Amino acid sequence: MAVLPIIITGSPVLHSRAADVTEFDDDLRSLVADMFETMEAAPGVGLAAPQVGISRRIFVFNWLDDDDVLWRGVAINPELWISPTAVGPADEETESEGCLSVPGERFPLHRADLAILRALDLNGEPFEISAEGWLARIFQHEYDHLDGILYVDRLAHKHSRAAEKAIKKSGWGEPGLAWTPGIDDLEG
Numbered sequence: 001m002a003v004l005p006i007i008i009t010g011s012p013v014l015h016s017r018a019a020d021v022t023e024f025d026d027d028l029r030s031l032v033a034d035m036f037e038t039m040e041a042a043p044g045v046g047l048a049a050p051q052v053g054i055s056r057r058i059f060v061f062n063w064l065d066d067d068d069v070l071w072r073g074v075a076i077n078p079e080l081w082i083s084p085t086a087v088g089p090a091d092e093e094t095e096s097e098g099c100l101s102v103p104g105e106r107f108p109l110h111r112a113d114l115a116i117l118r119a120l121d122l123n124g125e126p127f128e129i130s131a132e133g134w135l136a137r138i139f140q141h142e143y144d145h146l147d148g149i150l151y152v153d154r155l156a157h158k159h160s161r162a163a164e165k166a167i168k169k170s171g172w173g174e175p176g177l178a179w180t181p182g183i184d185d186l187e188g
Helices: 026-041 133-146 157-169
Strands: 046-048 058-064 070-082 096-099 102-108 114-120 126-132
Touching (some): 026 046, 026 058, 026 070, 046 133, 058 133, 070 126, 070 133, 096 133, 102 157, 126 133
Antiparallel strands (some): 046 058, 058 070, 096 102, 114 126
């Protein structure tokens, strides 16, 4: 297993739809193991393959809910159904999100409260998870990555402008930029 560099916003792999996984083999298992290690080192609660430069429809997640239930897994070729999203301004305290591909920044974003994730596991077997709250948010965030959408792309105008300024100030937004958890300190 290895910690992989995390691609920063601006690289084409983050801004285009990822390809379906067709081979369920040792290479896939190795990639998923590296993704878990990278996510944990970052630290994060989710990581999509495009974030490590791989245009495949895969994401991993690892989150402990308020009831001490650990939600950990991999979603391959996922489908996601969501409930309607609330209208009005997002709550800056309870709806702020961050992203390992826009490290160190957080902005409020409305997400659906409920989501149903259908995907394949490492053996190509289908599974389904009904999620609510923060877990539903994690699934939506990671699923967006597979379609080439970053959470900053979904922000309301006021926060969108702030995100654009933060990205520009950090010198991001162009291809070839990455950071490696455990080596680079961009989250602090």
